[in-house]
Amino acid sequence: MNILLTNDDGIYAPGLWALHRRFSFAHTVTVVAPDRERSAVGHGITLHEPLRATRIRVNGEGKGYAVNGTPADCIKLSVLEILKTRPDMVISGINPGANVGINAHYSGTVAAAREATLLGLASLAVSINCPQPAFLEEAATFIEGLARLVMEKGLPCGVFLNVNIPNIPINTVRGISISSQGVSVSREGFEKRVDPRNRTYYWQDLESPADFRGSDMDGNVLSNESISITPMRCDMTDYEAMADLKSWKIALPESDA
Secondary structure, X not given: OEEEEEOOOOOOOHHHHHHHHHHHOOOEEEEEEEOOOOOOOOOOOOOOOOOOEEEEEEOOOEEEEEEOOOHHHHHHHHHHHHOOOOOOEEEEEEEEOOOOOOHHHHOHHHHHHHHHHHOOOEEEEEEEOOOOOOOHHHHHHHHHXXXXXXXXXXXXXXXXXEEEEOOOOHHHOOOEEEOEOOOOOXXXXXXXXXXXXXXXXXXXXXXXXXOOOOOOEHHHHHHOOOEEXXXXXXXXXXXXXXXXXXXXXXXXXXXXX
16 A cells, blocks of 8 residues: 555654654655654644645654645645655554544544545544553554555545554554544633733643543543544535524515615
């Protein structure tokens, strides 16, 4: 397979190169990733400044393109300009820290996979449930097997997989669950501070929700030391609500003339 790797943690992130090491044994791999950390940038793209892709070598492990943009930029630039042939699959990650529940909306990791899907490519977003994961190589091995299965079976048009892996040895993982996305709202707020020049600033404080309201939801599955695989759609239309709205008899205002 021709594999395109990216992430939102920057081109030097260990999780990215764990995937590169694993997939390079049997696949053609290209790395195009942000030149710095771009966590929680969502699906933003760069419109008001030029994008630059710099060819670099990373720790003697391999070469890649560092892009001064977002994860979604990396996918667009790769497919439309950098690569001579379209990849068979895009894998975004491995992100240090889970991307479950509403965090998937903010995640640059997830956005890169979504952008690839919008461009008609099979894609996976991959995260491991620890800010400093200890089992990246084992996670990468699992992802290679999953990638092979995706290429064999195929995914529905407009669908990608959001994969979250517990930070434990793979032989102790309790199972694999096809999960739904959690919808519980995180507990969040801001810590108000004052700088040395007496100017107020705010530091965002965010905690992951403890209640996932359902045993098959991604966060609950992950907390039970199982791998969560959530199929996600690019089409965000709620078709049940759409049918209901058609019965509302929404009208234009009457003319004053």
